[in-house]
Structure formats: C-alpha cells, structure tokens
Amino acid sequence: MISPVKIWRNQKKIEALLGKVGEIVSWTKVYVPPAGFISQAPYIVAVVKLKEGKNIICQYVDWGERELVIGQKVKTILRRTQESDTDGVIPYGVKVKPVN
Amino acid sequence: MTPVRILSGAVSKFGELWDVSPRDLVKEVVQKALTEAGLTTSSIDGVFVGNMLAGTLGNQDHLGAFFSEELGIFRGSISVEGACASGGLAVHSGVMAILSELYHHVLVIGVEKMTDHKPEDVAKGLMGAGSSAERESGATFPSLYALMAVAHMEKYGTTEEQMAAVSVKNHFHASLNPNAQFHTPITIEQVMKSSCIASPLKLLDCSPITDGAAAIILSKNKTKNEISIIASSVETDTLGVAERESLTSLASSVHASKEAYAQAGIKPSDIDVAEVHDCFSIAEILAMEDLGFFQKGEAAEAIFEGKTKLGSKKLVVNTSGGLKASGHPVGATGVKQIVEIYEQLKGKAGKRQVDGAKIGLTHNVGGSGATAVIHILRRN
Numbered sequence: 001m002i003s004p005v006k007i008w009r010n011q012k013k014i015e016a017l018l019g020k021v022g023e024i025v026s027w028t029k030v031y032v033p034p035a036g037f038i039s040q041a042p043y044i045v046a047v048v049k050l051k052e053g054k055n056i057i058c059q060y061v062d063w064g065e066r067e068l069v070i071g072q073k074v075k076t077i078l079r080r081t082q083e084s085d086t087d088g089v090i091p092y093g094v095k096v097k098p099v100n
Numbered sequence: 101m102t103p104v105r106i107l108s109g110a111v112s113k114f115g116e117l118w119d120v121s122p123r124d125l126v127k128e129v130v131q132k133a134l135t136e137a138g139l140t141t142s143s144i145d146g147v148f149v150g151n152m153l154a155g156t157l158g159n160q161d162h163l164g165a166f167f168s169e170e171l172g173i174f175r176g177s178i179s180v181e182g183a184c185a186s187g188g189l190a191v192h193s194g195v196m197a198i199l200s201e202l203y204h205h206v207l208v209i210g211v212e213k214m215t216d217h218k219p220e221d222v223a224k225g226l227m228g229a230g231s232s233a234e235r236e237s238g239a240t241f242p243s244l245y246a247l248m249a250v251a252h253m254e255k256y257g258t259t260e261e262q263m264a265a266v267s268v269k270n271h272f273h274a275s276l277n278p279n280a281q282f283h284t285p286i287t288i289e290q291v292m293k294s295s296c297i298a299s300p301l302k303l304l305d306c307s308p309i310t311d312g313a314a315a316i317i318l319s320k321n322k323t324k325n326e327i328s329i330i331a332s333s334v335e336t337d338t339l340g341v342a343e344r345e346s347l348t349s350l351a352s353s354v355h356a357s358k359e360a361y362a363q364a365g366i367k368p369s370d371i372d373v374a375e376v377h378d379c380f381s382i383a384e385i386l387a388m389e390d391l392g393f394f395q396k397g398e399a400a401e402a403i404f405e406g407k408t409k410l411g412s413k414k415l416v417v418n419t420s421g422g423l424k425a426s427g428h429p430v431g432a433t434g435v436k437q438i439v440e441i442y443e444q445l446k447g448k449a450g451k452r453q454v455d456g457a458k459i460g461l462t463h464n465v466g467g468s469g470a471t472a473v474i475h476i477l478r479r480n
Contacts, residue, residue, distance in 0.1 A: 010232075026254075026347055028246035029299040030238060034224040037238035045239045045298075047247055047342045057247075057342035058237045070254055081236050093236045 002085050017076050017094045022050035024072045027060060036082040048074055048096050062097040073099050101363040103328035104198045106477070107205075107317040108136035109439035114312035114427035115281040116215045122154065123170045125313035126211050130171055133315040139205065144317070146203035147177040150190030150210040151431035156225040157217045167209060176203070183229030184379060186210065187314070187434025188334075188464030188473030194318045195332040195475075204320055210435030211313040222309055226430070229467040231340030242306055242380060243298035244341050244468040249382035250300065251347035256397035258385065260300050264291035265404040266381035267304050267424050273410060274421025276451040281310055281427030291381075305381040310427030314435035316442070327445045329438075331363035331476035341468045350469035353390035357463070360474040361392070368392035371415055371476075372457040373444045375437035377465040378422040387463055388417070391474075410452060419444060419452045434464035438475060445479040 027046040030037075037043070044060040061079065063072075074096035081093040110132035112125050134140060147168060155161040164177035182189040187210030194208040214222055223240050230239065252258045268288055274280035286304060294303040318329070335356040338344055344351065361367060368391060376391065378384035388399035388408070393415060402408065408417040420426040420440040423433060441460035443449045457479075464473040 026247040026250045028243045028250060028301075029296070030240060030243045031295070031299075032223070032240065032242070032297045033220070033238055034227055034235075034240050035218075035220040036224065038220065040238060043238060045237050045243050045247070047347065055342040055344075057231075057233050057239060057340060070250070082238065091236070095237075 002087065002089050002091055004087065004089050007089060007091055014078065014092070014094055017056065018078055020050045020052065020076045021099065022048045022074055024060065024070055024074060025049050025055065026070065027068065039083060046096065056094070059095040061095050067098040075099050101331055102199060103330050104195050105319045105321065105323055106327050106329060106442050107319050107323065108133045109316040109442040110136065111279050111314040111436050111439050112312050113279050114310050114429060117311040118215065120311065122211055122213045125311065126167050126209055127170060129313045129315040130207065130209065133317050137317045139317065141171060141173045143205050144173050144207045145175045146197050146206040147173055147175065148190040148193045148197070148206065148208045149177070149179045150187035150435060151179060151212060152181055152183055152186045153212060153214065153225050153430065156228060157221065158213060173207070182471045183466035184430045185434055185464045185466030185471040185473050186431040187436070188462065188475070189434070189471070191316070191434060191438055191475060192332050192334055192473055195329055198318050198320050201320070206318045207315060208318065208435055209313065209315045210432035212429035212431040213311050214309045214429060215311050219309065233342070234340050240298060241468065242301050245380040245382055246298040246301045247341060248347050248386065252382060252385065255348050258400045260292065261288055262400035262404045263305055263381040263385065264288045266378060266384045267291050269403065269409050270378060270418050270422040270424040273419050273452055274425030277421050277426055280421040280425055281308055282421070282425045301380055301382070307379045307423035307428035310429040312427055312429035312432045312436070314432045314439050316435060316438055327442055327477060327479050329475055330478045331360035331474065333359040333363060333474050335359065335472050337470050339467060339470045349396065350386055350390050350465065350472060352469050352472035353387060353463065353465065356472040356474045357391045360476050364476045366459065366476070370459050371461045372459055373419060373441060373454045374415060374417050374461040374463065375420060375422070375440050376417055376463040378418060378424050379428060379465070381424070383465070384417070384422065391463060410454065416454045419449060419454060434462070434473060437462035437464060438477070441477050445477055
C-alpha cells in the first residue's frame with residue numbers, strides 16, 4: 001500500500017535531489033518488473049554518481065541508444081514513479097535524463 | 101571459536117511443491133533430523149526458525165510459536181529474518197545459543213513457501229530486502245545484481261559466457277542431487293539464448309522461485325565421528341547497492357570471511373568444499389573473489405575452465421547445485437547449505453561426494469549484499 005503520510009514526509013528528500021548533474025556508473029534494462037511497475041517495462045535502472053560525490057539509484061529515462069553507456073552525463077528530474085493504488089495517490093520521485 | 105557440534109541435518113525436496121504446506125515441509129525435515137540424531141522432541145530446548153516471506157506473502161508471522169505448535173516443542177522458539185540470509189542468521193543464532201550455555205540441544209529450521217504466489221508479488225516481496233530508493237526505481241533483485249555484473253564486466257572484462265558457465269556447472273551438480281529442483285544439465289548456448297530478465301542477466305543466470313525446508317540439530321555435547329561448526333560470522337553493509345564504495349565486490353562477504361578464517365585459524369586454501377550464494381551467476385563470481393579463493397578479476401575464467409567443478413583436485417563449489425539449480429527457498433537456503441557441507445564431510449553426499457572433504461564453508465547473503473553470513477565446518 002502507498003501511504004500518503006510517507007509520501008508527504010519524503011517530499012523533502014526528493015526536493016533536495018532535484019536539478020543535480022552526474023554520470024551513469026552502471027545500468028540495466030529491466031524486462032521483468034515487480035508489481036506496481038508492469039506498465040512501464042522494459043525500463044532502465046541506473047546507479048548515478050552525482051557531481052557532489054553521492055551515488056543514487058533511479059530510473060534513467062528519455063535516452064537514445066547512443067546515450068545508453070557508462071559515463072553518460074545525466075541530470076535529475078521529477079517524474080511519476082509507480083502505478084497508483086486504490087487510494088489514488090500518485091507517487092512522484094527522482095529519475096535522470098541525459099544531458100549532452 | 102569453541103566448536104559447536106552438528107548432530108544431524110536434513111533437507112526436503114526443493115521445487116514447486118503445490119500439495120505441501122510449510123507445516124508439512126518443516127515436520128518432514130525435523131522428523132528426519134531427530135531420527136538421525138537419535139533424539140526426541142523432548143530433548144530440544146531451543147528452536148530458531150529462518151524465514152523471510154511468510155508474513156508478506158502468507159500473512160503468517162510469529163513463526164517461532166507457529167512451528168513449535170506443529171512440532172509440540174513448547175520451549176524457547178525464535179524466528180529470525182535477514183532476507184535471503186535468514187537461514188544463515190538462524191544458524192548463527194543457534195550457535196550463539198549453544199555457546200551461551202543457556203541451551204543444550206538447539207533445532208535450527210529454514211523454510212520458505214514461494215510458489216503459491218504470483219511472480220510479480222514474489223518479486224515485490226523480495227524487494228522488501230532492498231532500500232526505499234531501489235523500490236521506488238522499480239528495481240528487482242535480478243536488476244541489482246545486473247548492475248554489479250555490468251560494473252564487473254566493465255572493470256575486469258568478465259563475459260556473459262563466463263557468467264553462463266556458473267549456471268552450467270551448478271546444473272551439472274544438481275543433476276546428481278536427488279533433492280534439487282532441477283535435474284537437467286544445460287549448456288552455455290541455452291543460457292545465452294534464454295530470455296532476458298535484467299540485462300545482461302538472462303533467465304538461466306537467475307536462481308528460481310522455490311519451496312523447501314531444511315533443519316539441523318546443534319549440541320554442546322561431544323559425539324563420535326563429530327562434525328563441528330568452527331566459525332560463525334556475520335557482517336553487514338548499506339541496504340542499497342548505490343551507497344556502497346564498490347559495485348564489483350561485496351564488502352560484507354570480504355569482512356565476514358576474514359573474520360571466519362580468523363575464528364577457525366585457517367586460510368581460504370584449506371577449504372575443500374564450499375556452498376556459496378549464487379542467487380545470480382555473477383554472485384558466484386563475486387563470492388569466489390570476495391572469499392579469497394581467487395584474485396579480483398580471475399574467478400570468472402577459472403569457473404569457465406571448470407576449476408571449481410566436481411572432479412577438480414582443489415576447492416569444489418556448490419555441489420548441491422547451489423541456489424541456481426538446487427533451488428532458492430530464501431529462508432531455507434542458509435540452513436540447506438550447512439546440511440550439504442555436513443553430508444560432504446560425513447562422506448554421505450552420494451554421486452556428488454568430494455573425496456576426502458575435511459573442511460567446508462557456507463556463504464549466505466541477504467539482499468544485494470547488506471548481510472553476509474559465513475560458517476566453516478570441520479570433520480575431526
């Protein structure tokens with residue numbers, strides 16, 4: 001279940017991660033997703049090293065084949081994450097997209 | 101460490117066991133273990149149960165009491181959860197219980213019932229072992245190990261064929277194990293052609309969803325022909341993979357194995373047979389390096405050349421078939437690993453016997469490496 005309280009509490013963490021730049025350290029294309037992500041598959045999950053030094057894990061979106069490489073420069077953006085459940089809460093989170 | 105004796109060990113058949121309940125699985129292995137040890141339930145004064153998903157998937161928590169009721173052992177009974185290392189942690193807890201001298205005969209059970217549920221629900225349940233950022237990104241366990249595989253390939257030139265060789269070896273070993281989930285040998289070509297789960301990991305790089313149980317009985321008493329646990333160590337790391345210093349090594353495995361070798365007073369080269377945590381093919385390559393059996397970057401080629409396969413004069417790895425081919429009922433795995441090594445040291449492993457095995461190691465990992473549990477067993 002997606003808890004609205006938990007979503008509200010985590011907003012601050014998301015905000016602190018937006019607008020950062022970094023590069024892809026490793027990536028994988030997920031063909032068999034868990035519940036809540038069925039409609040998005042296949043999708044890319046990546047480990048990203050942010051310029052400020054911290055590593056994060058998130059989805060990599062809006063890429064072209066040439067941008068699917070280790071070392072690709074990316075920036076963090078706000079996107080819808082998983083499918084809503086019966087409460088109708090739409091969860092948002094951090095993803096990255098390429099910058100050239 | 102003061103040695104803790106293993107009086108007996110038993111495993112159930114591993115596989116899709118739709119007509120068997122968790123109660124039946126546990127009753128079967130405990131009965132076998134008690135008979136072999138020459139004990140009755142009244143001799144057992146402590147029970148440790150390793151399990152991960154009974155609450156999430158089966159709506160049954162409070163497993164200490166749940167299984168005590170089934171077995172009629174109304175003594176101290178404790179459930180232990182540490183993701184896929186739940187079984188190893190239950191064994192570690194049993195060892196501590198004996199060493200504390202509060203308990204005399206401890207029963208350790210590992211059990212998991214997974215095939216009753218839809219694959220996407222099992223995948224989501226297993227992600228309870230990861231970090232919230234991993235869950236929000238739609239990561240699965242295959243994808244977390246895929247991230248490590250990609251990094252290992254980039255750094256050491258490891259190939260998909262070398263990873264496939266892990267599955268080929270473990271399927272061969274499983275073909276000699278009557279309790280294994282799979283008995284069919286496979287080829288590298290079959291692994292390479294199997295459907296992609298999370299690139300570069302394919303279906304046959306991944307351990308299956310499995311039902312199964314295992315049990316051992318530990319004692320402080322000396323017995324004839326004794327086999328003992330001479331090291332028991334646990335180390336932890338960050339829950340998520342992204343926060344770690346390296347994607348090509350599990351620090352928890354490195355540290356836990358060093359601690360275990362120190363407790364036992366032995367070197368990696370003293371180990372004759374090992375059961376390591378090959379939840380994915382890349383995981384066995386990481387384990388071979390992290391446990392000190394090969395230099396970093398050298399394990400993949402060694403496995404490809406068959407150096408850890410049955411018949412090798414040196415260390416043989418995953419004679420049971422490993423998680424890949426014997427099956428991976430997550431809470432049972434860490435206990436099953438102990439039973440496999442126990443049978444090897446007793447010389448009762450049948451067609452998969454490693455001749456003259458005297459010292460064996462088990463390596464059980466929780467999550468993507470947040471927990472690592474090592475046990476070393478020796479025959480006197």
